[in-house]
Amino acid sequence: MTNREFEQLVARLEAQALRRPWLYKMRVLALALLGYGYIAFMLVGLLLTSVISVVALKALGAKLALGLLVLMWMVLKALWVKLDAPQGRRVTQKEAPELFAMINDLRKGLKAPRFHRVLITDDFNACVVQTPRLGVFGWYRNYLVIGLPLMKTLSVEQFRAVLAHEFGHLAGGHGRVSNWIYRLRLSWHRLIDSLVGEGRFGTFLFRRFFNWYVPYFTAYSFPLARANEYEADAAAARLTSPQAIAEALTAVNVVGRYLGERYWSDIHRSASDLPRPAFAPYGSLADKVSGGLQDQPMADWVEHALQRETSSDDTHPALADRLRALQQGPLLSLPGPDARADRLLGPVLSAITEELDCRWEAAVLPAWEERYQTATRGxxxxxxxxxxxxxxxxxxxxxxxxxxxxxxxxxxxxxxxxxxxxxxxxxxxxxxxxxxxxxxxxxxxxxxxxxxxxxxxxxxxxxxxxxxxxxxxxxxxxxxxxxxxxxxxxxxxxxxxxxxxxxxERDQITLKDTFDPHGLDQEQLAALRAQLRAMPGLRRVYLLRKRVALFPERPLFVLGYSCTRWWGLYRRKKVDAIGQRLVDEIQLPGEVFVLSTDGDNYRFGRKFWWKRGARVRL
CATH class of the missing domain: 1.25.40.10 (Tetratricopeptide repeat domain)
Structure with missing residues (x-):
């Protein structure tokens, strides 16, 4: 589905959702169930085929059924996609009782499920992450991920409104189906991308269907997902106040832009003048942001945030539309030192801040020193x-x-x-x-x-x-x-x-490919021989060019090599080591695909042997 087709479909569906919202939701629900229905159909089909083959074909059918059951097991294994849990510094209720009191209060108010972990990260964000323990079949572990920079730049009430919005996506009650479909969009993308991308055995049964299904479901459920954002804002306004969520939304848009365009870029730019970082970015972030925003009239920052328009690139509506739905104007109110939400972390705040600062310095130090040296030379x-x-x-x-x-x-x-x-x-x-x-x-x-x-x-x-x-x-x-x-x-x-x-086309070589003479002149060939003679262990070397349909003017050389005599023992480690050295050291006027003709690749050696001029005499 092209970008234009996606936008046209979304526009048509948004109009349908406004005319008949109940009918639209039912269609989205039916489409959501189609994904699980297809998986169930394939598994039941494999099982029934196994049973019928045993009944109809007896002994021969038993062998066929065994193969089908193995395939069924491989399919289930492929669907059992394991997704990595989010990373961050875990905090417990004992360490931050005020934070957990707020979390529990919001969770009960919205009938949201409990969280298995609460993590603090260095992102300017807060989100709920669900990782399935049963692949596409669900049974989720819930993580609440909170960015320390967000806590340092919002007041307690503004931060409460942000959490209420995130919890709103997990809420029960009348919006249960809408919230489930909202989360399902993310699940299909994460799980099916992993399922198809890893190329496990059995995924061929799903690849074509889900290549159509996931983009179509994403577009079809887009209006519902966007409506869910408005519903989560409304839930946050009910649990806190319209003013609090309006202040939070304004601050997130303005401060987020400032951090991306000014704060971090200024820090990284200072690597040109300082041999090592001389400050703690997270420890001083709140004061730097407050002072930095004062350098330019805040009205300008707010106006720029309001200029962004809602588009089909993101289910999150633009700030202006979200404020309009709340019947609020833009409200930028940065908290003072004693009112910031990071105080909810209590005594562990300083330890977490110091940990993030140390981790940041360790991560950027090599690149920092390199930039300083580059700047000095520049x-x-x-x-x-x-x-x-x-x-x-x-x-x-x-x-x-x-x-x-x-x-x-x-x-x-x-x-x-x-x-x-x-x-x-x-x-x-x-x-x-x-x-x-x-x-x-x-x-x-x-x-x-x-x-x-x-x-x-x-x-x-x-x-x-x-x-x-x-x-x-x-x-x-x-x-x-x-x-x-x-x-x-x-x-x-x-x-x-x-x-x-x-x-x-260039990342793989098959026996069906067509190979042409390498086309090197005598001087280039002599230089190649000199490089090859410096590598002990090579027995035979072939050089050809793969015939490619795209960009044929850019040659793709195929360098086949053998390290094993016809009577010798094949040693994979030796072959792989020589192959890696060829990849690292051989210089040719184009891309080079290095291929061993030993072991399982012996048929390439036979094919290359018949190509006139392919053998490079060492």
């Missing part, structure tokens, strides 16, 4: 290029591009670098890298001249198409040009699918 190189310009030396296009990038990153900044990119474009207007670089920077400044430049880069260089189409789509969408955005999105999907097919 500043030195920028000084060299500036000195060349001061001496009157004209930079070549490559050095000019480097100078513009280094000026932007380590020098006078974006405003000073933009004229350098423009001058470079005047000098080399047909260089795709320059077109893309200048076009991207113009679009970031909402300058429409960048559209033609990025599009020109995608025409000049196929490798720029994925990122270029994405940039063009996002810019058009941000500027309200939805039709153009959809067109670029379709081209992005087409390109992505083409690359996926090409990758699949």
């Amino acid at each position: 500043r030195e190189r920028l000084r060299e290029l500036d000195a060349m310009l001061q001496q009157g030396t004209e930079l070549n296009p490559q050095d000019g591009y480097e100078h513009a990038c280094l000026t932007e990153e380590y020098g006078a900044g974006e405003d000073a670098a933009l004229p350098l990119f423009k001058a470079l474009y005047q000098q080399t207007p047909d260089q795709p890298v320059v077109c893309y670089a200048l076009g991207l920077r113009l679009l970031q400044r909402d300058d429409d001249e960048g559209l033609a430049l990025v599009e020109k880069a995608t025409e000049l260089d196929e490798d720029a198409q994925l990122s270029g189409y994405e940039v063009l789509r996002d810019y058009c969408w941000r500027r309200g040009r939805e039709e153009a955005a959809h067109a670029w999105h379709d081209r992005l999907l087409e390109r992505h699918e083409l690359l996926q097919r090409a990758r699949a």
Whole structure:
């Protein structure tokens, strides 16, 4: 199902849901049960076929039935998908009694199930995660996952409203069916992706059906899932107050954007100037956010959050629509130090904060040190290029591009670098890298001249198409040009699918493939022989090119090798070790697929042996 087809179906279903909500829900329920019905049909069909074969075919049927029962067992095993539980720092009722008192109060008020674990993470989020113990058959373990940054930037009442919204998705009562379907959408995606993706034996019985079913069910239940978000907001308003949920929604949208665009980017940018992190990001997060939002009028942050429109990309409605449903206006009220929700963690707050800070530093330290070293080298190189310009030396296009990038990153900044990119474009207007670089920077400044430049880069260089189409789509969408955005999105999907097919064609070699001569000249072949002679243990080596349908101008070399004499003992570890060394060290003008012709792959050796010129003499 294409993106356009998905949106059209969702729009039609939303209209049906408004006209006949009861009938629409019944259809969604029937479609939800279809998934389980198909699984039951396949299992019962296998069982009945086994019984009938035994009755009708006697001894021969018993053998057939045994095979069918084995298949049935493999199918059940494949459906028994194990999903990893969410990770985080577990807190108990003994450690944080105030937090658990709030959780239990909300859970009882909404008739929600109990939680097996409450976890604190470093995300700016709170959510309920259900992991099935019986695969697609359910029996869930419930996890409440709470992000410490969220607790540090919301008041206690705002945080209570956020939890009430999340619990609303698990609530019982009149909304039980809607909530079940809401959760089922997530379950089908997680479970079926895992089921089909792992390629277990028996999944062929389900692959075609679920490739159709999951996207269709996702689209068909989309209006119900979005309505469930509004119902969860209403539940939160009943348990707390409309003002509290409005404040929470406004804060989540504004603070979330600030953290993504300013807070974390500023921290990571400081790696260019500091050899090691010199601060605790989670310990100081609340004060930094409060101060950072004051640097720009809060009304501007709120206005930007309200500009986002509800779309079919997400079941969560936009902030403006959610506030309208609550009959509330935007309310941004950041709590003071004594009113923040993190105090609900009690005495373990400092330990959890310190643990997250230490974990963050350990995770980022290698990349941090590398960035600092890169920045040091970049500043030195920028000084060299500036000195060349001061001496009157004209930079070549490559050095000019480097100078513009280094000026932007380590020098006078974006405003000073933009004229350098423009001058470079005047000098080399047909260089795709320059077109893309200048076009991207113009679009970031909402300058429409960048559209033609990025599009020109995608025409000049196929490798720029994925990122270029994405940039063009996002810019058009941000500027309200939805039709153009959809067109670029379709081209992005087409390109992505083409690359996926090409990758699949190159990721495997079969006996049915057609192989052509390698096409290397004598100099390249001599260099290859020198590399191969440096690897002890090789007995025979073959080199060919696989004939590919997609991007044939990009050669895919197949390097077949043998380490075992005809009378020798096959040793897998030795063969694998030599193969890995070939992968790491062999350099050819194209992709290389390394294939052992020993053991189970002996038929490839026979096929390669008959190809004239395939043998590389060592």
